[in-house]
Every structure is written in C-alpha cells, then in structure tokens.
Amino acid sequence: MISNLESSIEGILKVFHNYSGKEGDKYKLSKAELKNLLEGEFGESMKSCKDPQVVEDIMNGLDEDKDGEISFQEFVVLVFGLTVSCNEFFQDMDAQGSKKAEQSK
Amino acid sequence: MISNLESSIEGILKVFHNYSGKEGDKYKLSKAELKNLLEGEFGESMKSCKDPQVVEDIMNGLDEDKDGEISFQEFVVLVFGLTVSCNEFFQDMDAQGSKKAEQSK
Numbered sequence: 129m130i131s132n133l134e135s136s137i138e139g140i141l142k143v144f145h146n147y148s149g150k151e152g153d154k155y156k157l158s159k160a161e162l163k164n165l166l167e168g169e170f171g172e173s174m175k176s177c178k179d180p181q182v183v184e185d186i187m188n189g190l191d192e193d194k195d196g197e198i199s200f201q202e203f204v205v206l207v208f209g210l211t212v213s214c215n216e217f218f219q220d221m222d223a224q225g226s227k228k229a230e231q232s233k
Numbered sequence: 234m235i236s237n238l239e240s241s242i243e244g245i246l247k248v249f250h251n252y253s254g255k256e257g258d259k260y261k262l263s264k265a266e267l268k269n270l271l272e273g274e275f276g277e278s279m280k281s282c283k284d285p286q287v288v289e290d291i292m293n294g295l296d297e298d299k300d301g302e303i304s305f306q307e308f309v310v311l312v313f314g315l316t317v318s319c320n321e322f323f324q325d326m327d328a329q330g331s332k333k334a335e336q337s338k
Contacts, residue, residue, distance in 0.1 A: 142237065143241070204317060
C-alpha cells in the first residue's frame with residue numbers, strides 16, 4: 129500500500145500526464161494542454177480571473193528554456209509554488225484561530 | 234469538489250502537519266518528527282537503507298537556515314525532488330515500453 133505522501137506525488141504525475149499526452153510531445157504541455165489543465169484543475173480560480181492573458185503569462189513564467197512547451201520539471205515549479213502559498217494561508221488561519229481561542233479564555 | 238491536483242496539494246500539507254504538530258514548533262519538523270515522517274511515508278525505502286546517518290544527512294540537506302528544524306518550505310524541496318525523480322523513472326519506463334511495442338510490430 130502506498131503512503132499518503134506517495135499518493136500525493138503519484139497524483140501530481142497523473143494530472144500532468146493526463147493533460148500532456150493529448151498532442152505533440154506527450155511528455156510536455158503545449159499551450160492548449162496547459163490551458164486545459166488550468167481550467168480542469170483550477171476551474172473556479174480560472175473562471176473568476178478576467179485577464180485574457182493569464183494562460184500566456186503563466187506559460188511564459190514557467191517556460192524556463194523557452195521552447196514553447198512546459199516540461200514536467202517546469203510544471204512542478206507551479207505546483208510547489210501553489211503548495212507553499214496554500215500552506216502559508218493555512219498557517220495564518222491556524223495561528224489566528226489559536227489567538228482567538230487564547231483571548232476567549 | 235476539489236480537483237485531483239488540489240487534492241494532491243492538500244495531501245502534502247496534511248502529511249507535513251500530521252507529523253510537525255507533535256512537539257516543539259507545530260509548524261516545523263524536529264529531527265524526531267522528520268524521522269517519524271520518513272519512516273511513516275517511505276517505510277520500505279527506510280527499512281532497506283542500512284545507513285544509520287540517513288535521517289541526519291536528510292536533515293542537514295534540507296535545513297537551509299540551519300535552525301535545527303525543517304520548515305514546510307524546506308520540506309517541499311524534498312517532495313519536489315522526489316516528484317521529479319519519480320517522473321523521470323516513469324518517463325524512462327514509458328519510453329522503453331513504447332520502443333518495445335515498435336520493435337514487436
């Protein structure tokens with residue numbers, strides 16, 4: 129049986145390859161595949177974002193080697209940036225919760 | 234409903250905080266908590282590793298600010314490295330499989 133952390137790692141691989149395998153290099157995301165991934169995995173955020181350039185900007189931000197595609201290594205930088213941000217949000221909320229609990233004693 | 238990628242990100246947060254909350258700074262892993270995490274999440278690999286220094290070495294490798302503890306940001310570097318390695322292994326296997334399929338035509 130795989131552990132929780134192994135399952136999370138496997139999940140990241142599965143998501144990437146689920147979208148990258150559609151066209152062109154099956155181990156890289158084209159711009160269209162990146163758009164599908166962002167809309168499929170972050171639908172709510174993408175819907176609320178009114179900037180038509182958002183996919184272009186994310187693509188340019190991730191495409192380190194400027195080959196016009198996103199490799200897995202380039203993609204994981206996005207995932208870990210989001211993971212660190214989510215953790216900061218969680219820790220802030222958690223710390224505020226603890227402070228309120230202290231004050232109400 | 235959260236997406237597969239959001240679920241993987243959430244999973245990484247849960248694993249970290251499940252182990253970091255036991256002693257000391259609840260937002261950081263002490264050496265003992267890191268040992269528990271490694272044994273709990275990578276039990277098979279840790280069992281087959283005969284090096285008594287392995288936890289010490291991983292701790293030193295991750296502890297960027299040398300405060301004797303592992304923050305979430307330092308921990309994510311480990312997860313990032315493992316994820317990229319797993320993907321390389323997967324892509325190699327996949328490419329070999331495709332080659333064999335070609336040859337057997």
